Amino acid sequence: xxxxxxxxxxxxxxxxxxxxxxxxxxxxxxxxxxxxxxxxxxxxxxxxxxxxxxxxxxxxxxxxxxxxxxxxxxxxxxxxxxxxxxxxxxxxxxxxxxxxxxxxxxxxxxxxxxxxxxxxxxxxxxxxxxxxxxxxxxxxxxxxxxxxxxxxxxxxxxxxxxxxxxxxxxxxxxxxxxxxxxxxxxxxxxxxxxxxxxxxxxxxxxxxxxxxxxxxxxxxxxxxxxxxxxxxxxxxxxxxxxxxxxxxxxxxxxxxxxxxxxxxxxxxxxxxxxxxxxxxxxxxxxxxxxxxxxxxxxxxxxxxxxxxxxxxxxxxxxxxxxxxxxxxxxxxxxxxxxxxxxxxxxxxxxxxxxxxxxxxxxxxxxxxxxxxxxxxxxxxxxxxxxxxxxxxxxxxxxxxxxxxxxxxxxxxxxxxxxxx
Numbered sequence: 057x058x059x060x061x062x063x064x065x066x067x068x069x070x071x072x073x074x075x076x077x078x079x080x081x082x083x084x085x086x087x088x089x090x091x092x093x094x095x096x097x098x099x100x101x102x103x104x105x106x107x108x109x110x111x112x113x114x115x116x117x118x119x120x121x122x123x124x125x126x127x128x129x130x131x132x133x134x135x136x137x138x139x140x141x142x143x144x145x146x147x148x149x150x151x152x153x154x155x156x157x158x159x160x161x162x163x164x165x166x167x168x169x170x171x172x173x174x175x176x177x178x179x180x181x182x183x184x185x186x187x188x189x190x191x192x193x194x195x196x197x198x199x200x201x202x203x204x205x206x207x208x209x210x211x212x213x214x215x216x217x218x219x220x221x222x223x224x225x226x227x228x229x230x231x232x233x234x235x236x237x238x239x240x241x242x243x244x245x246x247x248x249x250x251x252x253x254x255x256x257x258x259x260x261x262x263x264x265x266x267x268x269x270x271x272x273x274x275x276x277x278x279x280x281x282x283x284x285x286x287x288x289x290x291x292x293x294x295x296x297x298x299x300x301x302x303x304x305x306x307x308x309x310x311x312x313x314x315x316x317x318x319x320x321x322x323x324x325x326x327x328x329x330x331x332x333x334x335x336x337x338x339x340x341x342x343x344x345x346x347x348x349x350x351x352x353x354x355x356x357x358x359x360x361x362x363x364x365x366x367x368x369x370x371x372x373x374x375x376x377x378x379x380x381x382x383x384x385x386x387x388x389x390x391x392x393x394x395x396x397x398x399x400x401x402x403x404x405x406x407x408x409x410x411x412x413x414x415x416x417x418x419x420x421x422x423x424x425x426x427x428x429x430x431x432x433x434x435x436x437x438x439x440x441x442x443x444x445x446x447x448x449x450x451x452x453x454x455x456x457x458x459x460x461x462x463x464x465x466x467x468x469x470x471x472x473x474x475x476x
Contacts, residue, residue: 058087061193061202063111073111073190078204082160086113086153086188114189116142117151118182127187128179131285131406137355140406143175145191148184168192172317227458235458236466243467246383259375260436264365269297282348282370283363284402284410287319291401294346295324298378298399302326305381314414316402323411326381326397331389338427339394342380344373345403345411345433372436374399393427403433428459 059076078084089112116123131140147168154161166184169192178184193200206214227235237243249255261267268276277297281289299309312323324346330336348366355361365371377397384395402410419426435446450460 057204057206059084059202059204061200063191063194065109065111071110073113073193075113075190075202077157079157083157084161085155085157086115088112088155089114111190115153116146116187116189118179118185118187119151123187128175132361137350137352137361138405140408141172141175142187142189143178144169144172145189146170146184146187147190148178149186149188151185153186173315224452224457225454227454227461231454231458232461232466236462242387246386249382252379256375256379259378260367260371263294263371263374264367266365266367269294271297272300281363282346282366283350283361283404284319284321284347284407285317286361286363287317289319289347291346292320292322295322295399298324298326301378302381305385307381307385312415312418316407316410321401321410321414323401323415324399326377326399328381328384328388328395328397330391330394332392334392336392336427338425339396341396341398341426341429342377343398343400343412343429343431344377345370345400346374347401347404347407347411349404368437369434370403372434373432376432376435428455430459 057078058074059078061073061075063071063073065071074087076084076086116127118124118127127142127146129141134140148166148170150164150166153163163186168188170178193202195201203216203219205216208214258267262269263279265279268278270276277290277293279290279294282291282294283289284291295311302309308327310325310327312325314321348364348370350361351364377399381397384397388395398415400411400415401407403412438444448460448463450456
């Protein structure tokens with residue numbers, strides 16, 4: 057039998073971890089990727105034409121100097137720009153692990169996927185000995201989910217009886233009809249600020265560092281350090297400026313603090329309450345990110361890590377949420393759901409979705425449901441400047457597909473024939 061668990065691939069696609077060959081509780085081995093060659097036949101259970109490309113464990117000994125560096129090195133010392141130490145991907149096991157199914161397995165499996173704050177402790181103690189590199193299993197009701205499958209001599213996979221496959225249905229025409237706006241009046245009656253276009257352009261310039269932010273106390277700041285991994289980053293300064301902007305709109309804000317790499321990080325929430333007579337518990341959440349990536353060309357040429365201005369990436373989403381706040385206050389007068397505008401930190405590598413992970417953890421702790429989340433990212437980016445495409449990426453649920461359908465075809469009034 058092979059132990060599997062579902063996980064997400066590098067680009068968000070569902071795939072599997074092929075973790076262990078499993079005879080019983082005392083006789084098993086890790087499927088070590090360094091000793092496996094993928095067959096090319098289409099009937100193989102590991103073939104991409106039939107199953108997603110799987111993850112296979114990689115076994116690294118912390119006593120090996122090369123492995124030790126890969127596991128424990130500080131990410132800022134690694135030569136590839138988009139590389140991180142493997143410590144956070146380690147499921148730890150003791151050095152008495154055997155690679156033979158004919159021998160009794162006496163190894164101890166320790167808690168894995170430890171936070172980076174424990175990296176120096178594990179390194180100093182020289183503990184755990186073997187790092188088994190593989191992603192975490194999916195969790196259901198807070199518990200990891202794994203399963204055992206049989207592989208026949210003909211390479212057929214015998215799935216457990218409680219496993220079933222299904223296709224997520226697209227929303228029906230009746231569902232779309234029920235959810236879509238009945239008229240364009242809600243849109244036509246919105247009072248757009250006369251200075252909207254200039255304010256938008258000014259925001260892009262300020263948050264990308266071309267022009268300085270100017271605070272109420274007349275202090276000015278040019279944003280040049282916007283990576284979460286930089287100890288002297290200016291993201292908390294950026295948040296303070298956003299709070300001043302929301303205060304002028306009489307919108308309540310809240311900081312969500314946490315630590316990463318001994319650096320204080322924060323997400324910012326702006327709450328726009330619903331004013332309608334009917335109240336709904338599940339808010340609508342709009343999300344952007346305030347950090348930027350490192351410049352690849354600068355790193356390739358000089359080895360220095362310098363953050364990008366981010367005008368087309370995070371800044372376009374940030375300005376979209378900030379500029380929409382006054383408009384959304386109008387729509388909220390008769391709404392039943394609160395709106396949260398959430399400015400996330402740590403989206404870019406090497407933080408890699410750090411802010412949204414902390415946000416989701418806190419939602420689970422508070423048992424706070426949300427109605428839907430709209431992530432606004434890179435809306436200012438164009439591969440071809442003459443092709444103004446806005447891409448809508450739906451998640452894998454009928455509800456998300458319905459929202460994408462509404463966004464594409466029903467939110468904005470259709471232009472009159474012959475006019476654009």
